[in-house]
Every structure is written in C-alpha cells, then in structure tokens.
Amino acid sequence: MPKQEKTTPAATEVYRTAESVSPRHPDKLCDQISDAILDAHLREDPFARVAVDVAGGHGTIFITGEVTSQATTVDISAIVRRIVGEQANGKPYEIIERLTTQSPEIAHGVNTGGAGDQGIMVGYATAETPESLPLEYVLARNLNKFLYKQWPHDGKTQITILNGEITAIVASFQHAKQADLTEAVRRWLAQEPLAAVNTTQLVIHANPAGDWHIGGFDADAGLTGRKLAVDNYGPRVPLGGGAFSGKDGTKVDRSGAYIARKIAVDYLQKHRAQEVYVYLAYAIGHPTPVEATVIIDGVQKNIKGYNLTPEGIIKKLNLRAPGFERRATWGHF
Numbered sequence: 001m002p003k004q005e006k007t008t009p010a011a012t013e014v015y016r017t018a019e020s021v022s023p024r025h026p027d028k029l030c031d032q033i034s035d036a037i038l039d040a041h042l043r044e045d046p047f048a049r050v051a052v053d054v055a056g057g058h059g060t061i062f063i064t065g066e067v068t069s070q071a072t073t074v075d076i077s078a079i080v081r082r083i084v085g086e087q088a089n090g091k092p093y094e095i096i097e098r099l100t101t102q103s104p105e106i107a108h109g110v111n112t113g114g115a116g117d118q119g120i121m122v123g124y125a126t127a128e129t130p131e132s133l134p135l136e137y138v139l140a141r142n143l144n145k146f147l148y149k150q151w152p153h154d155g156k157t158q159i160t161i162l163n164g165e166i167t168a169i170v171a172s173f174q175h176a177k178q179a180d181l182t183e184a185v186r187r188w189l190a191q192e193p194l195a196a197v198n199t200t201q202l203v204i205h206a207n208p209a210g211d212w213h214i215g216g217f218d219a220d221a222g223l224t225g226r227k228l229a230v231d232n233y234g235p236r237v238p239l240g241g242g243a244f245s246g247k248d249g250t251k252v253d254r255s256g257a258y259i260a261r262k263i264a265v266d267y268l269q270k271h272r273a274q275e276v277y278v279y280l281a282y283a284i285g286h287p288t289p290v291e292a293t294v295i296i297d298g299v300q301k302n303i304k305g306y307n308l309t310p311e312g313i314i315k316k317l318n319l320r321a322p323g324f325e326r327r328a329t330w331g332h333f
Helices: 026-044 076-084 104-111 135-150 178-191 252-271 310-317
Strands: 015-021 049-057 060-068 094-100 119-126 155-162 165-173 203-206 275-282 291-296 299-302
Touching (some): 015 135, 015 165, 026 049, 026 060, 026 076, 076 094, 119 252, 135 155, 135 165, 135 178, 165 178, 178 203, 252 291, 252 310
Parallel strands (some): 060 094
Antiparallel strands (some): 015 155, 155 165, 275 291, 291 299
C-alpha cells in the first residue's frame, strides 16, 4: 500500500461576538422605567408584587402590568420624566398607564411560597475575566462605558474576537462624529487591559451608517426585556427566556437567574474551574425547582447547599430592598 503522508491539523478558529447598549438606548430606557417603578413600590412596601412592562416611542410611553402593593405615593409620571425627559421637540411624552392587581389565581400559588411562574434560568461563570464573564461581553461593555462618558446618549457597541484577539469593533453613538468616534475607540484599545488586538485583521466600524443625531424614543421604539443577551452573558451562553426588569423577587425569572449566577461564581471559585453553567427550572406554584444542576468544566452535578425556594433566594440576595433601576443599565451581572 502507498505510504500515507502525515498532515498537520488546521488551527481551530474560534470567533466570539457580543454587544452592549448604552442607558439611553430605547429598550434600556424601558427597562429602567420598569425597575424604577419596582423600586418605588419596594421603598414603601417590601412585600409588593410587581410585574411592570413598558413600551415607548414616538411621543408615547405605555405602561402595563400587575402591581399588588401597599405603596400610596408612587408617581409614575414623575419617574418617567426623570428617566426620559422630554421629546426632542421639547414636548412632554404622553404617558398611558394600564396597571392592575396580580391575578388571584397566580397570587394563590405565590402566597403559599411557590414560584410566580414556570421557567428555566441559566447561570454562568468563567475564569477568563476578573468579572467571571465572557471576554467578548466584558470588552463590548467596557467600550460602551468608555464612549458613554464622552457621548451620554443613545449608543451601541459590538466586539468580535478570534481566539481571544479583537478583529472587529462596531460603535454607533448619537451626536458623535465618525472621526472622533474612531479616535476614541483607538484610545480605549490603548488603555483597556483585556484588549488583545489582531493587528492584521482589526476593522473599526464607527457609525457605519453615517453620523446620526436622532436617538432614543425619538428614533425608535423600546420595550422592557428586549435586550436579554445584554442583560445576561451575551450570545455565547444559553438564555432561559425570562426578562428581569420590572419584576419583584417572587418572579423566578429574576430571582432564579440571580441565584444561578451566584452559584456559578461560587462553584467556579471553589473548584478553581475554567467554566461553570448552572441550570434551574421551576413549576408555577411550587417552591422547589424541578431541576438544579451545575456543569463544572463539562461535568454535571446536582446543586447542594442552597435554599432555592423563592423565599430563600429573596432573603439570601436581599431582593426586597430597592436598587433595581441601576441594574437595568449595564447588565445585571
């Protein structure tokens, strides 16, 4: 038989991409309004049940959902004006409220200590960054924060890495000129400790559709919970599906996701692991999860040593205290 020639396997190319949006992005404005309303109720009634969604755009902000609360001084219009201000034309926004109390059939399951809904929550931690978050996600967020200090307006960033090195950057910011934005991105690259650059492939797209001056609700509609990947870990990590903003701790979409993140970080540190996934799943009206598993560097185990009932999570993470609005700006972890 003819002699077989040895071949060297091609080097594996691993691309990762993540994005970040500024606090003035229309979806993030809606998230902040939802969580500011939650905070306002928790300040007066730590046991308030709140699930508020906001849709905004083009002169109108619509607020809907369910609130069961003893609070009496919550001024939703004042909250909206503080966060959003006025339209670009100087006119106030039309604010439409459609809030009601929590369904008694849902409340029955929650009153007995059960989860407020079914759902799957995913927690994640990685050793590749000090924040225990994916590198591409941290880079996109750090760049966004850097640019937002110069242009505190509507904006988005996106970073692509190849084997840990940056190959593409997209930055779009309202009121920023392309040349100034490009120069600011380069300044960030020079001072960002996590930024390793692939100098032969790097491409910077600064305002790639051209400079723009109309942003926020004047340019586009926003909706609570529409930036789930930004709120979590970026597209590399699976999503359970539920949004966080506007929900009190009895909603496991939020509390379950928060404790899943804590467990992931705990196991990462305890086992000196490289990567940890946590999966929780709940049934509405039942206090304990139907799944509570952790995957440590590819090895799955059952989670032990945590009270994973909604009440246990709320107490552990102090979720009856206000402070959720700030979490709705730059991601929750």
